[in-house]
Amino acid sequence: MLNKMDKDIYKKPLFKGNPITVLVLGICSSLAVTVQLKGALVMALSVTLVTAFSSLFISLLRNTIPNRVRIIVQLVVVALFVILIDQVLKAFSYDTSKMLSVYIGLIITNCIIMGRIEAFALGNKPWPSFVDGMFNGLGYGIILVIVATVRELLGSGTLLGFRIIPESWYVQNGGFYMNNGLMILPPMALILLGCVVWVHRTIDKDLQEK
């Protein structure tokens, strides 16, 4: 369904045009929800759904939206999906909803969503807009998962709540190992994110500023 040029739509957001590491959008939530992998996964999924469906809807409505109020109209559509996700999480996954607390609601203000709608969905057909939204959400999700994996593994010794580092290694059980408390604090997320950007730019030299 997508021609050759369209392949950029889903290739670019994942790597060369990654919303977090290249466009530097959505940093705030990527620092806040990456203490545990589970939270990061749910957040990534939520953002992907919201960007995909709000892009799709805005694209369907794009020729009818009055230009002067288009930002408000976009916000209403984005808010609709965010509130739906928040309500569903509260009903079916209360623990995750509690863990992510305000950050689900704050997806509304995630710059990636409004950015993609303004830059892409307003000027493109529904299907490419949907794909663009979805892959931008996934590009955001990849970074979230990378940061969360490192933080949960080194900060709590678990992944998705399952113990990876054996209890017997810990100092209090006569071992040699201690969790890195810095990992669970927000500043460490920023430092890790910096490391991801560094690795990303080392792999892809085109991204380096001259």
Add this chain to the structure above:
Amino acid sequence: MNTNSNTYTIIYTTVLVVVVAAILAIVSSLLKPRQIANVELEQMKSIMLAANIGEVDGQPDKTAKYDELFNSHITSTYVLNEKGEKSDVATENFKESKAFKADLKSQFNAIKNGGELTLPVYEATLDNGEQVKIFPCYGAGLWGAIWGYLAVKADNKTIQGAIFAHASETPGLGGEIASPWFYNQFDTKVLESDGQFASVKIVKGGANGNPNGVDAISGASITSRSLQTAIAQWMDFYKAILTASVESIPAMGLIPVEEAAEAQEAENNESVNAQ
């Protein structure tokens, strides 16, 4: 069609908002029962974890059926008014009891502003047969509300356990009040200082030989202090049943029988006068 005219813009936005509002209203009313059930389950879980019911090695048991545990361990619930008098005692169907339905936030406002109180109290029997009373507390933290439950053993002063939660304290700092390492410190602490009833102190180095002190969280002085204030404010009212029931057991030899009777008489007179 001119999509930039005023009429079009007004009609367009109105229709959009009405449609969106309708969708949200429908979804919200469909999901409401489940959401309320989740909140109630969470409340039951907190009440029981405070008394260490449904815990494995000091951690919440992920497989426990908390509503079943709740009904089999809680023996009665009641509410206290501002004078410390019991009312609305429930011995079954606890989820519908006045204590369980009480809104802690409005109680907190009433405590601050001196209104009428209906402070909930839960009584439970542990698996080892011990009786505990579980008291909620609620207060203002650094960024938002903090609340929790404190379980006290049958001697009315030894803490069986505690659990706390928060709305928006800083993760890793104030948010640590909800971590086991912090609330497990409360176990076996005593609500007593120099033989007098005293609430828990949350201070730097508080655990150092202080029977009613626990260690504050470093980097979260304000949250620690707020929690201490919250517990103290609520304990001030719960004190009435905690100290009264000790005095009314003369067999424990705390007070000579005569004095206890006198105290009881004085109390009766007072309550008559108050009426």
